[in-house]
Amino acid sequence: MPAHNILSDDSMGETKIIQRFAEVGYQIHPDAVAMIKEHGAPDKLIQDILASLDGSVLVVKPEHIKSRLPQPTYGVEVLDALPTTCVGNYEEFLGYFHDRYAKLSEILRRRIGARPIESINLTKKSREEVTVIGMVSTIRDTSNGHRLVELEDPTGMIPVLFPNNKDVFDPSTRIFLDEVIGITGSLTNDGLLIANRITWPDIPPKKNNRGEPKQNSEACYAVLISDTHVGSNTFLEHAWSRFVKWLNAEVGDDNQKALAKRVRYMVIAGDLVDGIGIYPNQEKELTTPDIYGQYEAAANLLKGVPPHIKIIISPGNHDAVRQAEPQPPLFNELTTAFPPNVTFVNNPSLVKLNGARILVYHGRSLDDLVAALPGASYEEPDKVMAEMLKRRHLAPIYGGKTTIVPGGTDHLAIDSVPDVLHCGHVHTVGISKYRGVTLVNSGTWQSQTEFQKSVNLEPVPGCATLLDLNTMDASVLKFYT
Numbered sequence: 001m002p003a004h005n006i007l008s009d010d011s012m013g014e015t016k017i018i019q020r021f022a023e024v025g026y027q028i029h030p031d032a033v034a035m036i037k038e039h040g041a042p043d044k045l046i047q048d049i050l051a052s053l054d055g056s057v058l059v060v061k062p063e064h065i066k067s068r069l070p071q072p073t074y075g076v077e078v079l080d081a082l083p084t085t086c087v088g089n090y091e092e093f094l095g096y097f098h099d100r101y102a103k104l105s106e107i108l109r110r111r112i113g114a115r116p117i118e119s120i121n122l123t124k125k126s127r128e129e130v131t132v133i134g135m136v137s138t139i140r141d142t143s144n145g146h147r148l149v150e151l152e153d154p155t156g157m158i159p160v161l162f163p164n165n166k167d168v169f170d171p172s173t174r175i176f177l178d179e180v181i182g183i184t185g186s187l188t189n190d191g192l193l194i195a196n197r198i199t200w201p202d203i204p205p206k207k208n209n210r211g212e213p214k215q216n217s218e219a220c221y222a223v224l225i226s227d228t229h230v231g232s233n234t235f236l237e238h239a240w241s242r243f244v245k246w247l248n249a250e251v252g253d254d255n256q257k258a259l260a261k262r263v264r265y266m267v268i269a270g271d272l273v274d275g276i277g278i279y280p281n282q283e284k285e286l287t288t289p290d291i292y293g294q295y296e297a298a299a300n301l302l303k304g305v306p307p308h309i310k311i312i313i314s315p316g317n318h319d320a321v322r323q324a325e326p327q328p329p330l331f332n333e334l335t336t337a338f339p340p341n342v343t344f345v346n347n348p349s350l351v352k353l354n355g356a357r358i359l360v361y362h363g364r365s366l367d368d369l370v371a372a373l374p375g376a377s378y379e380e381p382d383k384v385m386a387e388m389l390k391r392r393h394l395a396p397i398y399g400g401k402t403t404i405v406p407g408g409t410d411h412l413a414i415d416s417v418p419d420v421l422h423c424g425h426v427h428t429v430g431i432s433k434y435r436g437v438t439l440v441n442s443g444t445w446q447s448q449t450e451f452q453k454s455v456n457l458e459p460v461p462g463c464a465t466l467l468d469l470n471t472m473d474a475s476v477l478k479f480y481t
């Protein structure tokens with residue numbers, strides 16, 4: 001006799017399920033048992049199935065169960081919104097940094113006990129180990145080779161010394177100005193904190209970041225792409241049309257076709273078009289030298305995607321919206337030709353697809369991070385993306401190539417942990433997991449431009465990333481040979 005599960009009144013064991021059907025004269029296929037077992041309300045489901053069966057049925061099969069389950073709908077939920085206006089004045093800058101501090105210090109505080117800087121300055125007890133959380137306001141090297149960092153919080157400021165004879169943190173990483181960190185160390189009599197340990201806000205170490213159960217248990221995929229650069233003469237039309245054929249299940253073996261039919265979403269992480277006047281002499285490399293024409297061409301390409309696939313488009317630095325981040329969605333006047341299955345969102349944007357939370361960010365800050373982090377490279381963009389999660393910020397370096405709109409809110413702080421972080425911009429492909437979060441840089445559909453050649457950028461074009469929205473596992477599909 002199976003024990004009754006006191007933790008959940010809804011759960012039902014296999015034996016019980018088989019018994020329920022046997023009592024009324026039916027056998028049941030093991031796959032059908034598994035489907036009932038996984039269901040949230042098995043009792044009601046069984047009643048429903050039994051009521052639907054006619055006398056001709058001997059064995060209850062998965063299709064009998066399926067016919068009683070609600071047909072899944074594949075919606076797009078956009079979880080963020082942008083402020084309507086921003087002047088860029090002093091108060092807004094102040095508000096922006098206050099918000100950054102508030103969000104990131106809260107995340108740190110949940111992980112480590114810490115004291116306000118003011119209380120430390122008042123006590124100035126020597127040799128006691130203390131922890132403070134603050135925003136980095138200055139970084140400099142002292143004449144004898146130590147590193148001196150000033151940390152600020154709303155109560156005050158404290159100088160922190162990183163002795164050059166001690167590895168306080170991994171030498172492959174760096175502290176950036178304006179980031180919020182925790183420092184544990186000992187205080188000297190004159191109020192200097194000698195750092196022993198540094199803590200970044202980071203994300204929880206174990207995979208259990210997914211808050212909600214999957215919405216549909218049937219196989220469901222998203223294709224993640226980026227940087228199509230439509231309008232450029234280096235746009236790879238041939239690779240694109242192979243991709244579209246694949247999505248329409250017109251190519252490949254039966255397995256490939258079955259897989260393609262399970263794709264419900266396409267997410268484009270910016271640089272949909274090549275734009276106008278983005279880099280010197282760009283006009284010589286455009287097939288469509290008109291911005292409206294470029295978006296119209298992009299719309300026509302997307303009309304080839306099966307209409308049941310929901311397409312989410314976030315802008316990038318080549319798109320015709322403001323450059324400073326967060327960028328608003330593409331304006332209506334640019335999007336009239338697009339099919340109805342397209343949703344335009346901000347850059348960055350958090351979208352929920354089939355219960356999975358995808359943080360989409362074009363990735364301008366990757367340029368700043370690659371330049372600043374020792375060992376970082378364009379060949380492994382996903383490794384650099386992990387730094388964003390570690391710092392809980394999409395653009396941890398302020399004042400580089402990435403310009404940020406100083407609205408009162410820091411929209412680039414990663415305040416809730418996504419299931420997937422999807423970027424583009426660097427035109428290379430990288431997939432990995434960081435503490436259970438899937439990192440994807442989805443590459444480009446543009447071959448190397450003259451400009452990229454001059455800066456030694458070797459793109460990885462014609463790839464789409466296939467993301468399983470049940471497991472969050474990602475793999476690369478190649479359409480360019």
Ligand code: D5M
Pocket residue numbers: 227271317318367425426427452455457
């Ligand atoms: O950016 C594609 C890639 O090219 C991205 O990694 C940045 C790099 N890039 C863009 N502009 C420059 C300059 N001026 N110097 C060096 N590298 C650059 P995209 O946004 O598609 O143009």
Ligand code: FE
Pocket residue numbers: 227271316318425426427
């Ligand atoms: Fe690009």
Ligand code: ZN
Pocket residue numbers: 271316317318362424425426
């Ligand atoms: Zn870009």
